[in-house]
Amino acid sequence: MNEFFAMGGYAFFVWGSFGATAFVVVVEMVALRARRRRALDEARLATPDSLTAATQGVL
Amino acid sequence: MTSSSWYRYSSPATFYxxxxxxxxxxxxxAAVMAAIGTWIGLAIAPTDFQxxxxxxxxxxxxxxxxxxxxxxVVMAAWSALFLGFNTRLSAMMAQAMAPTGALMTLIALVTGSLWGKPTWGTYWAWDARMTSELILLFLYMGVIALRNAIDDPRRADRACAVLSLVGVINVPIIYxxxxxxxxLHQGSSVSLTAAPKMAMTMLTGMLIMALAAWFYAIAVALYRVRVIMLERERGxxxxxxxxxxKSR
Amino acid sequence: MATASVSSSLDAGAVLPGVRWALVRDLKLAFRSRAELGVQLMFYVIVVSLFPLATTPERNLLATMGPGVLWVAALLASLLSLPRLFAADFADGTLEQIALSPYPLPALISGKILAHWLTTGLPVALMAPLLGLQYAVEGEGLVILMLALLLGTPILSLLGAIGAALTLGLRSGGSLLALLILPLYVPVLIFGAGAVDAVRAGLGSAANVSLLGAGLLIAAVGAPFAAAAAVRIALD
Known part of the structure; x- marks a missing residue:
């Protein structure tokens, strides 16, 4: 098992590559989720109250 | 499919x-493919003798x-569609591609450099592929920066579309x-992609990883295009x- | 882009008069601000002269990097002068008038680009042999250096026009223009600086020079239309 993690002496480079990629991908997903939350908040603010009230009345 | 139904699918309200x-x-x-590909790449594929x-x-x-x-190329294709048919969805798709494309370029550069150190003995060599990737990153940055600099989204759509098309014509020339x-300058003789004897397992692993990248890019682009729709069409x-x- | 090219191909007879009108107008304007043009040329000369001070006066090294330095300086000089192409006309509304004129817009823009090259690229190319001497470039190398710049600097003006039009009226105009345009300049830089290198290496520069020529033809045909599309976007 240790041999697997050692990667024949290239551990830093191999794990560094896979780790950096995973990190960047996670950062993109987290940032995107945060952006979606902001967009939803702003969409709620921008929705006219009358419209919300009307649809709720129908429901 | 008739042309009118294409237009229907290209409306944000339908596409969202x-x-x-x-x-x-x-x-x-993407997650499953990446897991399988990583497993093949790290554990199954044999160690290279060189x-x-x-x-x-x-x-x-x-x-x-x-x-x-x-x-x-896909971003430029969406841009061309937008300029040709003036469909808002195409412009939004082009906008949604750029950040992930830049990210893929960044990953290619970082991993290329981490590969270069043990193989070439240096983190950065002016290898043709690495240099092209670097310039590609600049091209992506240019599109993103132009988008951010323009306040009016309609103008930003069209300006970025023109820039992407000019860029895509230049990409092969630059390469x-x-x-x-x-x-001419006797670059490094070891090329990054001229992999040592492509064993079957290696090829499989590489293709699976490529598929994972595809699916990831599609998923993220669709996610981002939905956010863009919310931002632009709020109200x-x-x-x-x-x-x-409505909830909360 | 498509609509612009269609409408302009209808009155093909107005192309050359359009080019000439814009060329004469911009040259007149440039002549009035000739002091500014002199400053831009001085910028080129100074940048080129700084490199030996920053590195080494050793002749062999200077000869190796000389063509590259001259080309990078030419790129920067072109970049610095690009805002002049449309910005003033855009600010005072003249550009809108120009776009409404009976001449096809791509033709007018070609004229403006030609005027831009005559006032910036051409002087840079003509100065180059003199500056090449500072870098121990000699004989055939000097001729090829000038020839490559004569073929390459118009490409810089043509591609630059697209960037200048795209960034019209934007806050971060100058630095954004550099980010948009410099990556597109890479092939010109490689083939241009490579031409003199090839002479030095005894390989002959025919391939580089013909590639630059081909690039110039392609850019001259395509860039005015892209720039016209970008100008219309900025005016909308």
């Missing part, structure tokens, strides 16, 4: 829920490098000019009626 249903499929497919285990980096590097170039320059009736906007 469709994209929402597609995202989990592509997202999970480069040792360092060559395992190419499983990520090749997938991200392919994706980085391909996404620029061949850099390659030519590199051969419109269809956004107000969305479940996620």
């Amino acid at each position: 829920p469709i994209a929402g249903r597609l995202i989990p499929w592509f997202g999970w497919a 480069q040792g285990d360092a060559y395992r980096i190419i499983f990520i590097h090749v997938a991200s490098a392919w994706m980085s170039m391909f996404m620029y 061949y000019s850099v390659k030519w320059w590199n051969t 419109s009736a269809w956004v107000g009626e969305l479940q996620e906007v």
Whole structure:
């Protein structure tokens, strides 16, 4: 098992590559989720109250 | 399919829920593919007798490098569609591609450099592919920066579309000019993608990783295009009626 | 882009008069601000002269990097002067008038680009042999250096026009223009600087020079249309 993690002496480079990629991908997903939350908040603010009230009345 | 139905699908109000249903499929497919590809790349594929285990980096590097170039072409294709048919969705799709494309380019550069240290003995060599990737990153940055500098989204759409098209014409010219320059200056003889004897397991692993990159890019682009729609069309009736906007 | 090219191909007879009108107008304007043009040329000369001070006066090294330095300086000089192409006309509304004129817009823009090259690229190319001497470039190398710049600097003006039009009226105009345009200049830089290198290496520069020529033809045909599309976007 240790041999697997050692990667024949290239551990830093191999794990560094896979780790950096995973990190960047996670950062993109987290940032995107945060952006979606902001967009939803702003969409709620921008929705006219009358419209919300009307649809709720129908429901 | 008639042309009118194409236009119907290109309306944000119609596309938003469709994209929402597609995202989990592509997202999970990407996760599963990436897990299998990583397993093959790190554990199954045999150690290379020349480069040792360092060559395992190419499983990520090749997938991200392919994706980085391909996404620029797709972005330009959406831009051309937008300029030709003036469909808002095409412009939004082009906008949604750029950040992920830049990210793929960044991954290709970082992994290429981490591969270069044990193989070339240096983190950065002016190798033709690496140099082209660097310039591709600049091109992506240019599109993103132009988008951010323009306040009016309609003008930003059209300006970025023109820039992407000019860029995509230049990408092959840049690539061949850099390659030519590199051969004249006796660049490094080991190429990153001329992998040592492509064993069957290696090829399989690489293809699976490439598929993972594809699905990831599609999932993220669809997710981002939905966010862009929310940002741009807030206040419109269809956004107000969305479940996620009404709840809470 | 498509609509612009269609409408302009209808009155093909107005192309050359359009080019000439814009060329004469911009040259007149440039002549009035000739002091500014002199400053831009001085910028080129100074940048080129700084490199030996920053590195080494050793002749062999200077000869190796000389063509590259001259080309990078030419790129920067072109970049610095690009805002002049449209910005003033855009600010005072003249550009809108120009776009409404009966001449096809791509033709007018070609004229403006030609005027831009005559006032910036051409002087840079003509100065180059003199500056090449500072870098121990000699004989055939000097001729090829000038020839490559004569073929390459118009490409810089043509591509630059697209960037200048795209960034019209934007806050971060100058630095954004550099980010948009410099990556597109890469092939010109490689083939241009490579031409003199090839002479030095005894390989002959025919391939580089013909590639630059081909690039110039392609850019001259395509860039005015892209720039015209970008100008219309900025005016909307």
